[in-house]
Amino acid sequence: MRVLFFAQLQDATGCAATELALPSLMNTEQLWKFLIEQFPALENYQKNVRLARNWEYANAETRFTDVDEVALIPPVSGG
Amino acid sequence: MEIEIQLTNEPIAEKISPPSNLGPVGAWLEFRGIVRDEENGQKVSALEYEAYPEMATREIRRLIETISTRHPCLAARVIHRLGVVPICEAVIYIGVAARHRAEAIALLGEFMDRLKQDVPIWKRRALPLAAAPRPVSFAPAKTTVQSLDEALAKIHSHCRPSPAIRAPLAEICGRVLRETVCAPEDLPANDRSTRDGYTILAEDTAESFQIIDTIHAADWKPRQLQHGEAVRVATGAALPCGGVRVLMQENVERSGDRIRIMKREDALNIRKRGEDVKAGSPLVKIGARLDAGKLALLAAAGCAQPLVSQRLRIAHFTTGDEIVSPDQTPKPGQIRDSNSILIRGLLQKFSCNLEQKHLPENFDAAWRQLDLNRMATADLVLVSGGASVGEKDFTRPLLERLGFEIIFSQLNIRPGRPLIFGVNGSHVAFGLPGNPLSHFACFHFAVALALTRLAGKAGTSFLRGRLATRLDDQPCPRETLWPARLEFSDSKIHLHPLAWASSGDVTCLSEANALVRVLANQGSINAGTEVDFLPTTDIMDT
Numbered sequence: 060m061r062v063l064f065f066a067q068l069q070d071a072t073g074c075a076a077t078e079l080a081l082p083s084l085m086n087t088e089q090l091w092k093f094l095i096e097q098f099p100a101l102e103n104y105q106k107n108v109r110l111a112r113n114w115e116y117a118n119a120e121t122r123f124t125d126v127d128e129v130a131l132i133p134p135v136s137g138g
Numbered sequence: 139m140e141i142e143i144q145l146t147n148e149p150i151a152e153k154i155s156p157p158s159n160l161g162p163v164g165a166w167l168e169f170r171g172i173v174r175d176e177e178n179g180q181k182v183s184a185l186e187y188e189a190y191p192e193m194a195t196r197e198i199r200r201l202i203e204t205i206s207t208r209h210p211c212l213a214a215r216v217i218h219r220l221g222v223v224p225i226c227e228a229v230i231y232i233g234v235a236a237r238h239r240a241e242a243i244a245l246l247g248e249f250m251d252r253l254k255q256d257v258p259i260w261k262r263r264a265l266p267l268a269a270a271p272r273p274v275s276f277a278p279a280k281t282t283v284q285s286l287d288e289a290l291a292k293i294h295s296h297c298r299p300s301p302a303i304r305a306p307l308a309e310i311c312g313r314v315l316r317e318t319v320c321a322p323e324d325l326p327a328n329d330r331s332t333r334d335g336y337t338i339l340a341e342d343t344a345e346s347f348q349i350i351d352t353i354h355a356a357d358w359k360p361r362q363l364q365h366g367e368a369v370r371v372a373t374g375a376a377l378p379c380g381g382v383r384v385l386m387q388e389n390v391e392r393s394g395d396r397i398r399i400m401k402r403e404d405a406l407n408i409r410k411r412g413e414d415v416k417a418g419s420p421l422v423k424i425g426a427r428l429d430a431g432k433l434a435l436l437a438a439a440g441c442a443q444p445l446v447s448q449r450l451r452i453a454h455f456t457t458g459d460e461i462v463s464p465d466q467t468p469k470p471g472q473i474r475d476s477n478s479i480l481i482r483g484l485l486q487k488f489s490c491n492l493e494q495k496h497l498p499e500n501f502d503a504a505w506r507q508l509d510l511n512r513m514a515t516a517d518l519v520l521v522s523g524g525a526s527v528g529e530k531d532f533t534r535p536l537l538e539r540l541g542f543e544i545i546f547s548q549l550n551i552r553p554g555r556p557l558i559f560g561v562n563g564s565h566v567a568f569g570l571p572g573n574p575l576s577h578f579a580c581f582h583f584a585v586a587l588a589l590t591r592l593a594g595k596a597g598t599s600f601l602r603g604r605l606a607t608r609l610d611d612q613p614c615p616r617e618t619l620w621p622a623r624l625e626f627s628d629s630k631i632h633l634h635p636l637a638w639a640s641s642g643d644v645t646c647l648s649e650a651n652a653l654v655r656v657l658a659n660q661g662s663i664n665a666g667t668e669v670d671f672l673p674t675t676d677i678m679d680t
Contacts, residue, residue: 065190066262114196138254
């Protein structure tokens with residue numbers, strides 16, 4: 060799974076993108092748990108960060124597989 | 139509804155014409171969002187924007203489509219600028235065409251509200267206005283003399299990778315890749331013929347075959363071959379099915395739509411699916427500097443907008459009233475400026491935007507000539523000359539007034555002893571000693587390291603090579619970076635130390651392509667001794 064970090068999350072994780080091997084199909088809650096295991100610094104951000112799967116915002120029902128592109132979207136500030 | 143979306147690193151055009159041929163347009167509404175001169179109560183010179191481009195584009199489109207079901211419009215154009223946007227310049231442009239103004243205004247208002255909630259674009263950082271002028275001291279600064287290794291460690295730790303952006307392949311030659319790109323599919327994507335010839339079942343023992351089809355290089359014609367059947371194939375053509383071999387056309391005799399085998403060979407003449415690269419395996423790794431070959435591989439893999447380091451912005455100032463331009467004849471006491479072109483040339487391979495300017499020797503006059511807002515957007519500031527502690531040397535006070543904290547201002551090395559290194563947040567500055575050889579040495583061990591780090595690479599390091607000729611030197615209490623000529627022969631690197639009399643020696647610059655490290659008090663080094671050196675050009679160009 061390709062995982063992208065933006066804005067302050069790049070500072071928190073020290074990278075802009077990474078490849079993770081997803082052991083199984085996961086829902087949003089499970090994926091968060093998995094990501095925090097890999098990058099403990101993310102725990103402080105979880106409350107304000109949305110997940111996107113293949114360029115669309117995920118919700119509680121979204122299922123993630125190993126071939127997905129996942130992005131962590133902190134509060135946006137464009138325009 | 140027609141929707142056009144652009145994310146760009148370039149300034150948004152002053153005039154943008156409305157789309158034509160839309161039919162009954164009664165309103166063309168344009169909006170530009172401008173970068174204010176303050177952010178959270180702080181005066182700023184620019185804001186830096188970052189986006190998740192694939193998703194931002196989709197979200198913008200989705201929002202406009204959703205909102206236009208309630209406020210029907212005919213067309214919309216959205217341009218959002220990324221990267222550093224100076225104050226007073228537009229960061230976003232929106233044009234909306236509608237039958238009547240009310241729909242256009244409603245759509246615009248609602249879209250801007252939603253953009254600020256949902257579209258993955260971020261203000262990455264505010265670039266501060268140059269620090270308020272501080273009192274300037276020209277008194278010799280108290281400074282500790284540092285060794286080369288200490289200086290390199292300080293540069294290494296103070297230069298952090300600049301933000302990464304997605305950019306098209308055509309713009310990023312020479313930049314550093316900031317993600318590992320993996321193969322999205324097998325390369326090649328299917329079994330292909332390596333010969334012009336005829337495909338038959340691999341185990342078919344027939345002597346004569348019926349030609350049932352032809353497959354050219356661009357064709358995709360899957361079919362199961364039967365015993366006694368052959369398909370004409372071109373080199374590079376995708377084979378019709380598995381379990382086949384390709385007979386070279388030289389080895390068969392054709393008559394009409396039949397062939398007969400003249401000579402059997404063992405080779406299958408097939409390039410197997412995934413033979414180059416298997417899907418999911420890394421193609422180009424994070425930290426690679428993108429040259430033509432790597433760009434071609436990314437293109438072949440469909441990675442059209444990889445994540446790369448930003449083009450670094452560099453401001454270079456020359457100082458000194460004794461400097462005249464190369465096309466002038468120097469009066470007694472004057473010299474021609476060779477440092478401007480030296481720095482421009484040395485920066486060539488680093489993919490950066492360079493602005494150069496000459497400053498007068500008078501501090502206040504020089505200060506007045508600086509465009510402080512532009513200065514504040516420079517990732518790296520270089521000042522040539524004025525780096526020692528002479529009465530008129532003002533690099534240190536200038537950098538301090540610009541808000542830089544001086545990390546070191548004297549090194550225990552030659553040439554390049556009065557090198558200054560300053561840090562201001564994520565921005566760094568060097569004051570380079572005025573003479574060209576010092577420039578050359580300081581650029582290669584210090585500035586190049588900073589640029590490499592800012593671009594997101596690990597750093598540079600000395601290589602090992604052998605001296606081909608003796609290096610003659612008196613023991614010197616300072617470490618020396620000795621200009622040398624690197625040559626290849628007998629598959630080995632040979633280093634020839636060059637003659638140089640003082641750090642002002644400009645003639646040896648045209649020969650030098652390496653710097654040999656001579657330790658403090660080491661003195662002469664015999665031919666054949668292994669030494670540390672830094673190459674100063676790409677080794678293959680030597």
